[in-house]
Amino acid sequence: MSKVLITTEAVRHRPGPHLAVLTDAGFEYDYPQRNVLLTEDETLAAMQGCAASLAGSEPYTDRVLAGLPELRVISRNGVGYDRIDVAAATRRGVAVTITPEGNHQAVAEHAMALLLAVSRSIVSYAVATREGIWRRSDMHLQLRGKTLGIVGLGRIGRSVAQRAAAFGMRLVACETFPDAQFVARYEVDVMELDQLLATADYVTLHTPMGPDTRELINARTLRLMKPGSVLINTARGGLVNEDALLAALRSGHLAGAGLDVLQAEPPPADHPLLKWPNVVVTPHIASFDTQGVEDMSVGAARNIVDILQGRWPTGCALVNPEVKATWRR
Numbered sequence: 001m002s003k004v005l006i007t008t009e010a011v012r013h014r015p016g017p018h019l020a021v022l023t024d025a026g027f028e029y030d031y032p033q034r035n036v037l038l039t040e041d042e043t044l045a046a047m048q049g050c051a052a053s054l055a056g057s058e059p060y061t062d063r064v065l066a067g068l069p070e071l072r073v074i075s076r077n078g079v080g081y082d083r084i085d086v087a088a089a090t091r092r093g094v095a096v097t098i099t100p101e102g103n104h105q106a107v108a109e110h111a112m113a114l115l116l117a118v119s120r121s122i123v124s125y126a127v128a129t130r131e132g133i134w135r136r137s138d139m140h141l142q143l144r145g146k147t148l149g150i151v152g153l154g155r156i157g158r159s160v161a162q163r164a165a166a167f168g169m170r171l172v173a174c175e176t177f178p179d180a181q182f183v184a185r186y187e188v189d190v191m192e193l194d195q196l197l198a199t200a201d202y203v204t205l206h207t208p209m210g211p212d213t214r215e216l217i218n219a220r221t222l223r224l225m226k227p228g229s230v231l232i233n234t235a236r237g238g239l240v241n242e243d244a245l246l247a248a249l250r251s252g253h254l255a256g257a258g259l260d261v262l263q264a265e266p267p268p269a270d271h272p273l274l275k276w277p278n279v280v281v282t283p284h285i286a287s288f289d290t291q292g293v294e295d296m297s298v299g300a301a302r303n304i305v306d307i308l309q310g311r312w313p314t315g316c317a318l319v320n321p322e323v324k325a326t327w328r329r
Contacts, residue, residue, distance in 0.1 A: 002308055004029045005047055007038060008056040008077040008300075010293050018054070018297035025305040029054075037265070040064055047071060052304045054297070055084075057265070057284070062088040072327070073307050075300040078103060078287060079156075080236060082209045086320050093326045095307050096319040099299035100155060106292030108159030110285070111204050111234045114258025115164075117280045118230050119143060119202070121256075124277065141201075141230070141255065144168035149200025151193065151216070152207030152235070153178050160204060161186050172196050197224040202232065209236035219244040228255045234286040237261040246272055249279065260286045 004027050006012060012031045022029050032038060032046040038058035044067045047053060052073035060074055065088050074084055076098045089096050117123055119141040128135050148164045150157045153175035161171050161182075171188045174196045183190060193216075197203060203225060207213055217231065218241040225231070231254060233240055242263055248254045256278035262271070265284055273279050287296065303313045307327075312318060 002027050002051040003049060004052045004054055004301075004304055005050045006031050006054045007043075007046070007058055008054055008297065009035060009037065010056075010288050011054075011077070011297050016294060016297055018294075018301040021298060021301035021305060025309065027052075027305070027308070044068070051308060054300050054304065057083050060084040060089065065089055065092050065094060073097065073304050075303045077293075077296045077300045080208065081319055082236060082238065084319075090320045090323045090326075093323060093328060095323050095327055097300070097303040097307070097313055097317045098319060099296045099303070100316050102296030102299045103287035103292045104155035104159045106289045107156045107206075107234050107286040108163055109289070110260060110282070110287075111156075111160050111206075111232055111258075112163050112167075114232050114234065114260065114280055114282070115143065115148075115202060115204070115230070118232070118256040118258045118278060121278055123280050141228075143202075146170070146201040147172060147199055149173070149196040149203040150175075150188075151196065151203065151205045153182075153188070153190075154206065156234075157204075157206040158182055160206065161188060169202075172199055193221070194224055197221055198226065200229065201226060202230045204232040205235045205239050207235060207239065209238045214238050215241040217241065217245065219247070222248045222253070225254065227253055230254065230256050230258070232258045234260040237263040237265065242273060246276070249276055256280075260284055 004022055006029055012035050040059050040061060043058045043064050047068050049070060051070055052075060055074050055076050062085050071094055073095045079098045079100050081096060081098060084096055086096055121140050144167060147170040150161055150173040153173040164171060165186050171186055173188050173190050174193045175190060178190050216239050222244050258280045260282045261284050274281055303317055306313050
């Protein structure tokens, strides 16, 4: 009987329909011993004897994959896979899947929550009020009539655009292959990144991280952003050079930032962005609402079952389709 390790922190030791998907197909499942983000060594130890992982953000490096000869499927509970060496997985005949339909609405809602929290200084007002300080002298920013720049107009970016349009925001986007019907319907102006940064009052990142997008937001691109603008990142921490972001905040060039992701997760307790006024940081939980987690977990479980039973997932779920040539059950 094939064994699946469920490593996604949000669903470890929790009931849900994803478990029935696995057990009804005749698979066993287990969890890591500790409910933390696994290191390389911990991933190697926990995954021994497993045919598949319902994966979180633990690292699947070439070293890890070399030590897991029985592994056949890494099924990400989400859409990001930058912690997986896809080329190494393909060489070793390991299928890598994602759940592109599962979390886009949850992440979009969280991006809007960060946008509102930063623009209206929600956290600092709430903390001050709790401490007995009735502060009403500060003015905050509005969304209506302002321009939102969306970097990446895929499923999540489009979901953000729909919500921002309801707030009366003008929409601009940077996207290589935009959906023409969507762009026309929501009156999105598609433009190059530099122009977007110079145009937008708020910038929100929804692009995958890879060699071409690592530290996409850096000292140069931050200088292009409008004075007093706001950066939101619910995608990947590696998209942003954090030293450059901190410098832009210290200088007053940026009014604030909302970050669900950081370069190091969890960050050190003395990370300066955690202490900076009008920077709201959440612990990589944008997709963690009840419906989003259920949809992703069920989708990830179904990807495992399909592949281990000899069926390839449809749509964009399979990250490395070239593995089909060498994959074995």
